Amino acid sequence: MPTAENHTDIRAMVIGISAGGVQVLSKIMPQLPEKTPFPIFLVEHTKASGKHYLCDILNEVCALPVCEAEDKMRIEPGHVYLAPPDYHLLIESSDSIALSMDNPVHYCRPSIDMLFESAADVFRSHVLGIVCTGMGRDGADGLLEIHQAGGVCAVEDPATAEYPFMPQAALASVPDAQRISPDKFGLWLASVVISI
Amino acid sequence: MIEDLELKLLLEGVYQRYGYDFRNYAHASIKRRIKRHMGMHEIASVSQLQDRVLHDAGLMDELLMDISVHVTDMFRDADFYRVFRQKVVPLLHTFPLFHIWHAGCSTGEEVYSLAILLHEEGLLDRARIYASDINEKALKTAREGIYSIDKMKTSISNYHASGGHADFSEYYIARYNNIMFDPDLRRHITFCNHNLATDAPFHEFEVILCRNVMIYFNNQLKTHAIELFHQSLSPLGLLALGAKESVHPEKYFESFDAQARIYRKVE
Numbered sequence: 447m448p449t450a451e452n453h454t455d456i457r458a459m460v461i462g463i464s465a466g467g468v469q470v471l472s473k474i475m476p477q478l479p480e481k482t483p484f485p486i487f488l489v490e491h492t493k494a495s496g497k498h499y500l501c502d503i504l505n506e507v508c509a510l511p512v513c514e515a516e517d518k519m520r521i522e523p524g525h526v527y528l529a530p531p532d533y534h535l536l537i538e539s540s541d542s543i544a545l546s547m548d549n550p551v552h553y554c555r556p557s558i559d560m561l562f563e564s565a566a567d568v569f570r571s572h573v574l575g576i577v578c579t580g581m582g583r584d585g586a587d588g589l590l591e592i593h594q595a596g597g598v599c600a601v602e603d604p605a606t607a608e609y610p611f612m613p614q615a616a617l618a619s620v621p622d623a624q625r626i627s628p629d630k631f632g633l634w635l636a637s638v639v640i641s642i
Numbered sequence: 643m644i645e646d647l648e649l650k651l652l653l654e655g656v657y658q659r660y661g662y663d664f665r666n667y668a669h670a671s672i673k674r675r676i677k678r679h680m681g682m683h684e685i686a687s688v689s690q691l692q693d694r695v696l697h698d699a700g701l702m703d704e705l706l707m708d709i710s711v712h713v714t715d716m717f718r719d720a721d722f723y724r725v726f727r728q729k730v731v732p733l734l735h736t737f738p739l740f741h742i743w744h745a746g747c748s749t750g751e752e753v754y755s756l757a758i759l760l761h762e763e764g765l766l767d768r769a770r771i772y773a774s775d776i777n778e779k780a781l782k783t784a785r786e787g788i789y790s791i792d793k794m795k796t797s798i799s800n801y802h803a804s805g806g807h808a809d810f811s812e813y814y815i816a817r818y819n820n821i822m823f824d825p826d827l828r829r830h831i832t833f834c835n836h837n838l839a840t841d842a843p844f845h846e847f848e849v850i851l852c853r854n855v856m857i858y859f860n861n862q863l864k865t866h867a868i869e870l871f872h873q874s875l876s877p878l879g880l881l882a883l884g885a886k887e888s889v890h891p892e893k894y895f896e897s898f899d900a901q902a903r904i905y906r907k908v909e
Binding site: 514515516517530533537539544545546547549560563564568 | 668
C-alpha cells in the first residue's frame with residue numbers, strides 16, 4: 447500500500463531494454479502521464495538501422511515527445527531521449543546529455559550500464575532505473591550503482607518477460623529491486639513517484 | 643561530491659605540471675575513463691592517482707593514453723562517406739590542389755578511408771592531407787598503417803555501404819594477424835601532433851573533418867575548437883562533424899548537408 451514515505455522526488459528515469467524491446471516499450475510508454483515532470487532516458491540494444499523507426503513508433507504511442515539524443519543536447523522535463531545507434535548515452539549534467547564512442551560494454555553500444563552509472567552519478571537518489579527484457583547482463587552493474595546512490599530500482603518481472611536474462615542479472619545485483627509487470631507500470635509509477 | 647572535487651584538482655595538477663589541458667573535457671566521459679584507469683591499476687582514490695601521476699611522468703603517460711585515445715573504424719558512418727562522394731568530391735574537382743585537415747585522427751582508420759575515397763575519385767594526387775592528434779601512440783599506429791585483420795570484415799562491409807565498388811583487399815597486404823595499407827595511400831598524408839585545446843591554426847584548409855572528437859569536450863572547449871576551425875578554413879570551406887554532432891556556436895557556419903553534418907564557413 448503506497449504511503450507518503452514511499453513517494454520519492456524523482457528527477458530522471460532511465461530504462462534499459464534489449465531483445466523483445468519494442469513490444470514492452472509499446473506497452474509501458476503509453477502509461478507515462480502527459481505531465482511527467484522529469485526526463486526519461488532510454489537505451490535499447492538494436493541494430494543501427496532499427497533505431498529511427500523506434501523513435502517514430504514511440505512517438506505514436508507516447509504522450510511525451512520522443513527523440514534521438516544528440517551530443518550536448520539540453521535535457522527538458524517530460525521529454526524522452528533515446529540513445530542513438532552505436533553511441534553510448536551519458537548524462538553530462540542535470541541539464542545536458544553527452545554521447546561517447548568508448549568501447550562497447552558487455553558487447554553493447556549503447557550500453558545500459560553506462561547510462562545508469564552516469565545517471566546515478568548526476569542525479570544520486572533522485573533517479574529511477576528499470577531493466578527490462580533482454581539477453582546478456584548489461585544493466586546489472588548500472589542498476590547497482592543506482593541502488594548504492596539511493597535511487598529507485600526496478601526490473602521487468604522475469605516471470606513474464608520475453609527474455610528474462612537481463613532482469614534476472616539485474617536482480618542478482620540488486621535483490622531488492624521491485625519487479626514490475628508492464629501492464630501495471632503506470633500504477634506502480636504513480637505509487638512510487640511524488641509528483642505524478 | 644568529494645570525488646568531483648578530486649577530479650578538478652587532478653586535472654588542474656596535470657595541467658600545471660605537464661601542460662596537458664583536460665580541464666574542459668566533458669565531465670561524464672573523462673570521469674568514467676579516469677575511474678576505469680584507476681580500476682585497472684588498483685588505485686583507490688582520485689587523490690591517490692594524482693599523487694602518482696604528479697610524481698611520475700611514466701605514470702602520467704599511461705593515464706594520458708587512457709584519457710585521450712578514441713575508438714575509430716574504417717568508413718564509419720557509411721552515409722557520411724556516401725554524401726562526401728556525392729557532394730564534396732565535385733567541389734574538390736574544381737581545385738588544382740586542396741588541403742584537408744583530419745583533426746583528432748586517432749589511430750588513422752578514417753584518414754585511410756578518406757585517402758581510399760579520394761584515390762577512387764581520381765583526387766588523391768591533388769590532395770594534401772594533414773591528420774593530427776594529441777596521442778603519440780595513436781599517431782604511431784596511424785603512420786604505420788598496420789591494423790588487426792579482425793577489423794577488416796566490418797571495414798569491408800562499411801566500405802561497400804559507403805559506395806565503394808572495388809575489391810577492398812587491393813588496398814592492403816595481409817600478414818599473420820595484421821594488414822598494412824598500401825604505403826602509396828600515404829604519399830600525401832602528414833600525421834602530426836596538434837592539440838585543439840592549446841595550439842594555433844597552422845594552415846588554411848578547404849575541408850576539415852573532426853568527427854566524434856568534440857563529444858569529449860565540454861561546451862567551452864567545443865566553442866574554442868569551432869572558432870579554431872573557422873579560422874583555419876578557406877572561404878566557403880567545409881567542416882564535417884560526427885553523426886550526432888552539430889555546430890555550436892552557429893554564427894560561424896551554415897548547413898551544407900544537414901543529414902551528414904557537413905557545414906560551410908560563413909564570414
